[in-house]
Amino acid sequence: MKKSVLLFFIILFSLNMNAQNNESQTLNAQQQSIVNIAALTAVGNLSSLKTQLxxxxxxxxxVNEIKEILVQMYAYCGFPRCLNGINTFMSVIDERKAxxxxxxxxxxASPIVDxxxxxxTGKQTLQQLTGIEEKGPKMGANAFAPIIDTFLKEHLFADIFSRDVLSYQQRELATISVLSALEGVAPQLQFHLGVGLNIGITKGQLMQLFSIIQAQIGEKQAEVAKNELEKIKK
Structure with a gap:
């Protein structure tokens, strides 16, 4: 009898673990909405964006989570697309209130007390996101134009990422979606795919994200994103 009870709990535990693993490979409804909203804002498809809002x-x-997603967009696709997204959201809110x-x-967002x-702050946030400690002299674009390093750390990874309306995972899902939707930004996409994997976004979730990109943006961009993911050794 005891063995039967033990076997039952082992099976139950195994089923529970499998369910958790399967769940971690999919995006929930809110995450799928983040992907749709970010990608459609990036390409300026406002009619479809309205539906997804x-x-x-x-x-x-x-409301505040969506506002935060849209505000973050300006760092990756510019103020014009960001403001168009915000204005579209305003019209959605007005329709729903009516x-x-x-x-x-x-x-x-909680007050910043740092x-x-x-x-x-931005440097520490970036190190946490990448899992890599920044050492030595600046390299690449940060060395060639040091002010961009300052802007990235002080504004993007301090001012924006310190706002706790969204989690780091939610912010990276939005960022990966924008970069997957846009043409010509494969290096930046590969970087953020690596960040996403480092903070717990799974390859299964990313593949689902790419499926959304294919449906909303097109097969070409989805294939670019898949190719960049394949280059990452994790």
């Missing part, structure tokens, strides 16, 4: 709210994203739909506003310089 409704879907995001219906699927559980808060229909009596009350959407959850969600949390606001006492160290924004550059150091």
């Amino acid at each position: 409704h879907a995001g709210l219906d699927g559980g994203l808060t 229909k009596g739909i009350v959407d959850v506003e969600g949390k606001e 006492t160290q310089s924004k550059y150091e």
Whole structure:
């Protein structure tokens, strides 16, 4: 009898672990909405974006989470596309209010209480994202134009990534989606795919992300993204 009970719990544990592993290979509804919203904002497809903004709210994203996704877009696809996305979201909110739909506003960003310089904050955040300690002299574009290193660390990885409305995983999903949707940014995409894998986004989830890119943007961009993932040794 005891052996039967033990066997039952072993099987139950195994099924639970398999379920968890399978779940980690898929994007949930909110994550899929992040991918859709970011990619469509990047390419300026506002009619489809409007549909996906409704879907995001219906699927559980808060108003402030979507605002945060759209604001982050300017760092990767520029202010014009970012502002178009925000204006589209405003129209969606107005439509829903007119229909009596009350959407959850969600949390606001917590006050920043860090006492160290924004550059150091951004440097530490970037090291956490990549899992690589920054040592030695600057290299590449950061050495050629040092001010871009300052802007990246102080503004993108300090000002933006310190805002806790979104998690690092959510922010990287949005970033990978933008870079997968845009042409000519394969090196930056490969970097962020590596970051995503380092902070717990799985290859299965990335493959699902690429499927969304194929459906929303096109097969060409999805193939570019898949090729960049294959180059990463993880």
